[in-house]
Amino acid sequence: MKKNPISAVPRDKKLVISSLWLFAMLTYTYGDVVTLMDPVKHGSIELTEGFLLGGSIFMMIPITMVLLSRLLKYRANRLTSMIAGTFMSLALVATLFAAVPTIYYVFFTLIEIASTSLIVWVAWKWRNPELETEVLNPVETNLP
Numbered sequence: 500m501k502k503n504p505i506s507a508v509p510r511d512k513k514l515v516i517s518s519l520w521l522f523a524m525l526t527y528t529y530g531d532v533v534t535l536m537d538p539v540k541h542g543s544i545e546l547t548e549g550f551l552l553g554g555s556i557f558m559m560i561p562i563t564m565v566l567l568s569r570l571l572k573y574r575a576n577r578l579t580s581m582i583a584g585t586f587m588s589l590a591l592v593a594t595l596f597a598a599v600p601t602i603y604y605v606f607f608t609l610i611e612i613a614s615t616s617l618i619v620w621v622a623w624k625w626r627n628p629e630l631e632t633e634v635l636n637p638v639e640t641n642l643p
Contacts, residue, residue, distance in 0.1 A: 516564075523587070564583050573625075573627050580618055581619050581623060591612045
């Protein structure tokens with residue numbers, strides 16, 4: 500009997516969302532490293548203390564979401580994942596229009612947008628696990 504590859508996908512939404520945030524965060528990080536290697540790209544940006552603080556605060560969103568998506572309960576987790584994912588997706592789209600993007604920047608940004616959009620979609624489709632448990636395992640009633 501063949502095993503369905505889709506059944507290998509974890510059903511624990513906390514794990515899925517946390518993993519997607521981690522994937523997005525690693526993609527942001529490597530994309531930034533590649534950008535720093537491009538003297539033309541980073542040469543035009545003034546790396547002031549304020550700019551670096553702003554970038555640090557911006558990147559704390561996905562870093563924090565890796566942890567929060569593991570710790571928060573269903574309702575708060577779902578809501579924060581949708582809000583943070585939407586915010587990051589929109590911010591990433593905006594960066595494509597801030598300057599003339601390089602091909603590698605577009606590549607990383609499209610992956611990042613796909614990741615954060617997928618987070619929003621998974622969170623949107625996530626149903627309360629407590630309600631699913633009740634439907635799958637209804638409480639037996641004692642009938643005479």
